[in-house]
Amino acid sequence: MATTEEKVELVETLKGPRFYSIRLYGYGGEGAYINIGKEAYDFWHKHNEEHGDSDFVNYMVNDDPEDYDFEELEIVPEEANFLKAEGEEYKYQWYEAEHEFCHQSGVEYGSARIEVEEVSSEDYNADTVATLIDGEDVSALVDKIQEETDYEVELADHGESDGFGEEGNYVCQFYSSEKGSFFEGRLETIGEFDVKKLKFIINEYPNGEDIIDGIEYNGEDVENDGGDTNGKGYSAHVWKN
Secondary structure, three states: OOOHHHHHHHHHHHHOEEEEEEEEEEEEEEEEEEEOOHHHHHHHHHHHHHHOOHHHHHHHHOOOHHHOOOOOOOOOOHHHOOOEOOOOOOEOOHHHOOOEEEEEEEEEHHHOEEEEEEEOOOOOOOOEEEEEEEEEEHHHHHHHHHHHOOOOOOOEEEEOOOOOOOOOOEEEEEEEEEEEEEEEEEEEEEOOOOHHHEEEEEEEOOOOOEEEEEEEEOOEEEOOOOOEEEEEEEEEEEEEO
């Protein structure tokens, strides 16, 4: 004889699939981490210390030197021009630099909020059936579920991305700070959505930020269909290890 739990599962299966949308929003951004030479580090470190990072940002965002609009700089010395392709006249764009060892893009874990809605179908413009989670703080949600389950359920997987390359002795970090939606995905389930089956994949980046790089549900990746963010400003820094 079937148990009550088995009967409930059978009823849910006969009802057919259900669809849910997941959205993460808050503060985060896109960052590039680029290995540079000592000469480039020495130049930009000194210039930033004396004048701030305005000229450095200008150098990073303009592909054509004719578009530079420096405040405290006439030209960029050859040894400091680390985005220039070796043996060529063109520059790489900051987000595809030749010597980039790490790229960051996403919402910062400490500021992230989550919205989960049941929707009528898997289509992107499907109607909302019900709102299950309405802008709850992600870190608070993780703590609550883990405490309620005596940490038998872990909603967060912290680590460091396997995609990170080798960090050199001298590094440039260029960062585009953004606010808005960073993750919008859809999932299909048999039966109701169970928050305990969620898992947030969190990686720590070289600047110390914990970024949510992905979401799983019941062990399967939820594909990110993209987000919609507004830029809040650029910053550029160098450091040595």
